[in-house]
Amino acid sequence: MNTPKGLQDVIANESSICFIDGAKGILSYRGIDIHELAQKSSFEEITFLLWNNALPTAAELKDFSHQLAAARQLPDDVIEFLKSVPRTASPMEVLRTTVSLLSIYDADEKSVLHTANVRKSFRLTAQIAMIVAIFDRIRKGKEIITPDTSLSHAANFLWMLNGVKPSETATKALDVALILHADHELNASTFAARVIAATLSDMHSAITGAIGALKGPLHGGANEAVMHLLYDIERAGTDPVEHVRGMLANKEKISGFGHRVYTTEDPRATHLRRMSEDLGKDANPKWYEMSRKIELFVKDEKKLNANVDFYSASTYTTLGIDIDLFTPIFAVSRIAGWCAHVIEQHDDNRLIRPRADYTGPAYPAPYVPVAQRTSKVKDWSKPKA
Numbered sequence: 001m002n003t004p005k006g007l008q009d010v011i012a013n014e015s016s017i018c019f020i021d022g023a024k025g026i027l028s029y030r031g032i033d034i035h036e037l038a039q040k041s042s043f044e045e046i047t048f049l050l051w052n053n054a055l056p057t058a059a060e061l062k063d064f065s066h067q068l069a070a071a072r073q074l075p076d077d078v079i080e081f082l083k084s085v086p087r088t089a090s091p092m093e094v095l096r097t098t099v100s101l102l103s104i105y106d107a108d109e110k111s112v113l114h115t116a117n118v119r120k121s122f123r124l125t126a127q128i129a130m131i132v133a134i135f136d137r138i139r140k141g142k143e144i145i146t147p148d149t150s151l152s153h154a155a156n157f158l159w160m161l162n163g164v165k166p167s168e169t170a171t172k173a174l175d176v177a178l179i180l181h182a183d184h185e186l187n188a189s190t191f192a193a194r195v196i197a198a199t200l201s202d203m204h205s206a207i208t209g210a211i212g213a214l215k216g217p218l219h220g221g222a223n224e225a226v227m228h229l230l231y232d233i234e235r236a237g238t239d240p241v242e243h244v245r246g247m248l249a250n251k252e253k254i255s256g257f258g259h260r261v262y263t264t265e266d267p268r269a270t271h272l273r274r275m276s277e278d279l280g281k282d283a284n285p286k287w288y289e290m291s292r293k294i295e296l297f298v299k300d301e302k303k304l305n306a307n308v309d310f311y312s313a314s315t316y317t318t319l320g321i322d323i324d325l326f327t328p329i330f331a332v333s334r335i336a337g338w339c340a341h342v343i344e345q346h347d348d349n350r351l352i353r354p355r356a357d358y359t360g361p362a363y364p365a366p367y368v369p370v371a372q373r374t375s376k377v378k379d380w381s382k383p384k385a
């Protein structure tokens with residue numbers, strides 16, 4: 001059997017949510033091109049689109065946005081939990097654990113019915129943004145900011161994070177970033193969510209698993225790794241191209257480059273590059289300029305394109321956002337897609353249970369009595385370096 005490692009190109013299920021053509025660099029939500037959505041839409045509108053398979057009318061959008069803002073509530077016990085977490089904890093692990101905790105307080109916890117899932121989707125989408133902002137305030141010893149229901153999802157997040165009403169530029173930049181990150185077909189975290197949901201486990205369990213998958217540096221964690229690289233280069237005072245050349249010579253991977261599906265430019269990177277450049281002009285262009293040099297070099301040297309994470313790093317840093325909030329902000333957006341996929345999975349479910357290509361000892365292997373065994377395992381009890 002020739003098993004595609006990492007399930008590359010395997011079609012695992014049908015879905016009507018997100019269409020990608022990796023060779024042509026096309027991404028669409030429910031068939032609508034991401035470039036058009038990034039320019040004309042809002043996070044609320046694309047979330048409606050992802051959950052309902054149609055763009056909302058003006059009245060529907062107003063009602064939907066109102067419901068999402070009204071869901072900005074966290075149980076007191078959950079806020080107390082956030083206060084009790086060590087301040088050194090990473091925001092991603094706090095988010096993962098808090099989402100798991102939230103299920104205990106959710107009236108619809110066990111139900112996998114469509115209506116219950118939609119109610120939970122509103123709550124989780126509103127709450128994930130709150131958890132990220134509130135924990136950041138707590139760990140910095142700052143007061144918790146009460147949500148403002150008159151603000152959009154993006155603006156309220158910045159308000160709760162910084163305690164000042166955000167500028168139109170910052171709100172627009174974050175809103176576009178949230179649109180771009182909201183869904184991406186069967187990426188690792190969404191697939192993890194669907195596998196969990198397909199056991200008929202609940203939405204909170206699926207989203208907790210998805211957050212765990214997003215955290216890894218090969219997935220959502222890459223945006224943080226990109227910024228660490230930029231800081232390393234700045235600290236060392238080296239030329240960005242020479243630094244990256246050295247990494248490639250050492251066979252290191254450069255975070256923010258390459259993609260399993262896109263063989264041409266990731267359409268999300270097009271917008272994030274522009275945002276990084278535009279925001280840099282008004283603030284500090286150095287992160288954009290450094291990123292651009294690296295991008296051109298890696299493209300030339302390795303034929304690898306920048307992905308969604310590469311310019312997210314300089315964009316968020318220019319917006320004044322801390323590095324360890326980059327991946328949580330990915331979750332603040334991707335929750336929209338995760339919910340759409342869990343709803344779709346539960347609405348037409350079948351257990352996801354693939355097979356493995358067995359490569360172990362030939363069957364039947366002998367069961368040797370314990371007294372007659374000699375050890376065949378090298379250093380099994382010693383901790384690995």
Ligand SMILES: CC(C)(COP(=O)(O)OP(=O)(O)OC[C@H]1O[C@@H](n2cnc3c(N)ncnc32)[C@H](O)[C@@H]1OP(=O)(O)O)[C@@H](O)C(=O)NCCC(=O)NCCS
Binds near residue numbers: 217219252304
């Ligand atoms: C995204 C990613 C995990 C896709 O992985 P994949 O489809 O399994 O592809 P592979 O890791 O097998 O890479 C294929 C080849 O390209 C190289 N490559 C891929 N991404 C690379 C990168 N970012 N830097 C350097 N080389 C890279 C690999 O070394 C490999 O080369 P080889 O065939 O000579 O060994 C991979 O490109 C990566 O690790 N990128 C960095 C992390 C990142 O930005 N993740 C966010 C994705 S949106």
